[in-house]
Amino acid sequence: MKRLLLIPALLLGSASFAADAKYEISPMVGYDLVEGNVGIKGDDHFLGGLEFQYNPENSKISPEISVLYSPSADYEGGGDTSITRILLNGVYSFENIGKITPFVKAGLGYEIVGTEVKDYNEDGVVVDAGAGLKVPFAPSWSFKAEALYLGKVSSAHNSNVDNNLVAMVGLTYAFGATATKEAPKEEVVEEVEETIVVIPAEKDSDGDGIYDALDKCPDTPAGSTVGVDGCPIDMDSDHDGVIDAKDLCPNTPVGDAVNSDGCPATVNLHITFPTNSAVIPASLDSLITKYADFLKTNTNYSAKIVGYTDSRGSADYNQKLSERRANAVMQALIEKGVNPSQLTAVGMGEADPIASNDTAAGRAQNRRIEAELTRN
Numbered sequence: 399m400k401r402l403l404l405i406p407a408l409l410l411g412s413a414s415f416a417a418d419a420k421y422e423i424s425p426m427v428g429y430d431l432v433e434g435n436v437g438i439k440g441d442d443h444f445l446g447g448l449e450f451q452y453n454p455e456n457s458k459i460s461p462e463i464s465v466l467y468s469p470s471a472d473y474e475g476g477g478d479t480s481i482t483r484i485l486l487n488g489v490y491s492f493e494n495i496g497k498i499t500p501f502v503k504a505g506l507g508y509e510i511v512g513t514e515v516k517d518y519n520e521d522g523v524v525v526d527a528g529a530g531l532k533v534p535f536a537p538s539w540s541f542k543a544e545a546l547y548l549g550k551v552s553s554a555h556n557s558n559v560d561n562n563l564v565a566m567v568g569l570t571y572a573f574g575a576t577a578t579k580e581a582p583k584e585e586v587v588e589e590v591e592e593t594i595v596v597i598p599a600e601k602d603s604d605g606d607g608i609y610d611a612l613d614k615c616p617d618t619p620a621g622s623t624v625g626v627d628g629c630p631i632d633m634d635s636d637h638d639g640v641i642d643a644k645d646l647c648p649n650t651p652v653g654d655a656v657n658s659d660g661c662p663a664t665v666n667l668h669i670t671f672p673t674n675s676a677v678i679p680a681s682l683d684s685l686i687t688k689y690a691d692f693l694k695t696n697t698n699y700s701a702k703i704v705g706y707t708d709s710r711g712s713a714d715y716n717q718k719l720s721e722r723r724a725n726a727v728m729q730a731l732i733e734k735g736v737n738p739s740q741l742t743a744v745g746m747g748e749a750d751p752i753a754s755n756d757t758a759a760g761r762a763q764n765r766r767i768e769a770e771l772t773r774n
Contacts, residue, residue, distance in 0.1 A: 420574035422451040424542050428566030430468065436519040436560055443471035445481070447566055451489060462487045462503065466564070469639055473515070480512030480639055482652075483548065485526055499532045499540075509550050512639070513655060521653070522552025522560075532570055540570040571626075604628075636660070646696065657773055661699070669727060669767040673710075676722035678730055686727070689769065690734035693741075702770040703728045703743045706750065708761035713747060721745030727767050 426447035432438045445468040453460045464485040472478045487505030504527040514520045530544025548562040600609040606618045606628055613628030622630045632641040636649055638656045645660030654662055669682050678686070693701055705724030707716040724743035732738050753760035 419572035424449040424570040426566040426568030433561040439472040482510040709755040717747035
């Protein structure tokens with residue numbers, strides 16, 4: 399959806415509140431109390447949210463899509479992670495108490511952990527239930543507060559539920575007349591003594607959904623996402639925590655760790671070696687070429703090539719073998735045009751296995767190369 403807040407002319411019409419409109423959009427901020435078994439420092443973190451609700455004309459239940467995002471939750475053992483939750487809820491609104499509209503909600507969703515800790519804090523299905531209220535204070539605007547229980551089920555902790563309690567406050571903007579109301583006319587024609595007077599519709603010169611009279615950025619490029627003032631809103635299309643305007647790698651897979659430019663912090667070239675060999679298999683040449691092209695295009699990055707072995711053989715021999723593997727990959731990148739000043743190579747021997755060394759398949763995975771990107 400390219401326009402988040404549409405047609406501000408609705409603000410100039412009748413004083414309709416959230417219950418009278420087809421759509422509601424609510425930016426929220428809040429606080430998450432986290433169950434201690436996922437290792438979040440202090441068992442809490444801040445979050446932000448955006449909720450979009452559709453109010454069908456003849457239904458008591460309103461579907462709602464919620465996106466809750468915490469950019470940085472600190473782990474107790476060091477490091478941090480982003481947490482993104484996408485929820486689909488049904489919302490039931492009670493009869494007004496004065497001007498206050500109470501509501502309850504429940505639904506399902508999915509939690510994406512930016513930096514997973516295996517068997518500890520991982521992605522998983524989320525069930526949620528909560529309650530809240532809305533208090534109107536201006537035409538189309540209401541204050542919104544809600545409390546929400548979240549229970550995540552993942553493979554961690556023997557599939558037990560990880561519990562969260564979220565409290566949020568924000569504003570709700572309601573727009574779109576109900577189906578039973580007459581749609582507003584774009585122009586009015588009046589006949590006065592055989593003279594026709596045409597009142598033109600409001601102009602929107604840049605086509606962003608914001609009339610010129612209210613548009614503070616009248617030359618917004620086509621397709622931009624804008625706010626109520628007609629100015630662009632910073633977006634993060636690949637949800638890596640780096641806005642698109644500063645993201646040099648705009649299609650980073652969800653969940654991958656990135657640096658300040660939005661590019662992968664660590665790239666596994668998926669290069670594995672035969673036993674006791676530092677020769678790169680010919681079938682993997684395309685991976686070397688692709689990685690070399692990235693470094694040649696982004697010369698403000700350096701790559702540290704790290705070689706590993708499985709656990710067979712002596713530690714001293716494995717250390718030297720891992721160094722030969724790292725140097726072989728570095729030399730292959732140089733031959734494909736990468737500036738040598740962008741590259742370093744180091745061997746880690748049999749350290750940091752990513753699979754069990756007790757099986758042939760696990761050992762094959764451990765005979766590998768990893769590459770760490772650094773912004774110069």
